[in-house]
Amino acid sequence: MKKHLDKDKESNKERSGAQCVIDGLTSAGCEVLFGYPGGAVLDIFNCLYDAPFQFVLSRHEQGAVHMADGFARATGKTGCCLVTSGPGATNAVTGLATANMDGIPMVCISGQVPSAMIGNDAFQEADVVGITRPVTKHNFLVRSVEELPSVIAQAFHIASSGKPGPVVVDIPKDIQRQMTEATIPEAIEMRAYKPHVDFKKEDVHALAALINSSERPVLYVGGGAIAGDASAELLELAHKANIPVCTTLMGIGAFPEDDALALSMLGMHGAVAANYAVDKCDLLISAGARFDDRVTGKISEFAKNAKVVHIDIDRSAIGKSVRCDLGVEGYLKPVLESLIPMVDKADHKEWVDQTQRWKDRFPFAYPGGDDTIMPQFVIEQICAVSGGKATVVTDVGQNQMWAAQHFNYTRPRSFITSGGLGTMGFGLPAAIGAKFACPNDLVVCVTGDGGVQMNFQELVVAVEHKTPVVTVILNNGYLGMVRQWQEMFYDHRYSGVTLGQSKRQRMERIDEGREYLPNFIMLAEAHGACAKRIFKPEEVAPTLKEAFESGKSWVIECIVEPEANVFPMIPPGQAVEAMINRSV
């Protein structure tokens, strides 16, 4: 097979469409391709045999897309994945939607049935361009082999420029087999897509004037600051004018949380200080954030005393949900670079002191759990044992919020989470993708007993490639976040949220003697990982230490307080006054 390919390459400058795919990925800098084969991509897999980059076989297409996503989030590089037609592509949809909501650069190649059979309900046919259209930044159905090299180059260009996002390239099987002399274009010219935006100087002047006349400014930093690599500039701006900084879930890591000006996360489960500061500020500067409903709560009350400035590369995000006194359309980094010299040095002493008092008075706290493990404690220990250096990848729900709250993030891309879509099952495969991207970093997946079961099969990938990931399961026997809402807003009627203890009485604690379903330890070991179940707070640190130092993939199942809740909490659609804080 190999010989045959070599012969093909030598015979003339013609390449097959499949080879164009490999060459296009190579030329775009693909380092690792995650995927799953099938009938409609056999030709691409045939060429993949000789590809200069690594291929990683996931165990489900959703896993492959989350891995590519984790890879992209950990590095900023475009994640690459490859799936077959029909079910392969439909399985990828959740992963694409996840990346799309969070603006993650990704190119997903999918096979399609031969051109002549499209629309005939052929075996493993699905209208992938139709299905993925609303959950991608863009998609292509390739119509001829001649356009293929250029389409792949365009896909990478679109995925990584402007507000990044996933791009699907759907390639019919016959086109993969046809030969072409077409080459990868040197420059990409797209008539209708001009992602380069020169911000307006006068907008930045206006912003500087607002900052210079403000008494109580706050920076509200989103994922755009990480995508736009603007952390250094944010730090400089914040320090020059002494502006307190809060981040969204996606913005965590953009501003070091050990900085005196850091207010941590804002929003529904955000820090009291961050939410109070936004409520009381007279100027709110949004930097690459999109005013998600989990941040704003009741729109009419959000930052009601403030002038609101939106800085975003996505014009449609400016003024979308919250009023906007000044919109600055542009990439964050050059906007801030231009802004900083215009901003006067200031100390805003009274205001910064006020935010500090809120921080001191209302830290992220939780009730003590005598001899039960509190889930928040586990996160604190991950931070302590790793010396704050771990890259934390979360699943979705309570585990995600605790991981956001109780770890001190100090560098961009050290907190990886599905923010917009809130995709359960994201954590483990994304952690594996992040580990492929940063093999020297300690990657810890914080997950729950619900979410981890959605893509547990991917653990085998970490084991077989020796890309060790430490998975910490906070097992409370519930789908915890849903249970918390049922407790708080549905009169303790726990409906469809109990995991693994069918005979369990409501409110009953999980004890050592109980039989676990599934048995995560056996499950992890079946996948080739090391595993341990722990029950006592004093077991947490030593077990984490053992796992971190082992250089192996680990699953640590922490049996935690079953009904621990995430606080503070601003109930959905409500204002900061409605904040519930039963954390002590």
Place this chain on the structure above:
Amino acid sequence: MNNIINCLVENEPGVLARIVSMISGRGYNIQTLNVGPTQDNNVSKMTMVVPGDEHVIEQVVHQLSKQINVIEVVNMTNQRHMNRELILVRVASEDHASRIEIVDLATLFDAKVIAVQEDSVTLQMVGNQERICDFLRLLKPYHVIDISRSGVIAVCRESVDAGFEN
């Protein structure tokens, strides 16, 4: 209020579906939609009438602009522009008197009688949104059997759409 939005798009397969899918996915409403070629073979013009307040329309314009195949979006309502729609309407007229009345009304609106049957008259009318509206209102007392509307199209009075090359 109704806004007329002109959208220049690359003339490629699937672009119409892309636009329509975005509009419906984001919960916007389109009253009429018209798509046609332009003087540039690679560019099509879509004209849509979208009801909504200023905020909604601003979002529609931004979301359209964000589509990769969209070259330019102009809210014509904010420009000096002319708009026209063509309608074909078949009205019941079973007796001589009602036929006279209908033809009378048609004349007042510069509408043409394009077919006459024993029991109906078919009219063609071209006009701007207001005139079309008025005409249809005045036709209401008669029995309208069938109506086909082309959807509104519009051009700016002065400057040429910047999206075209040359």
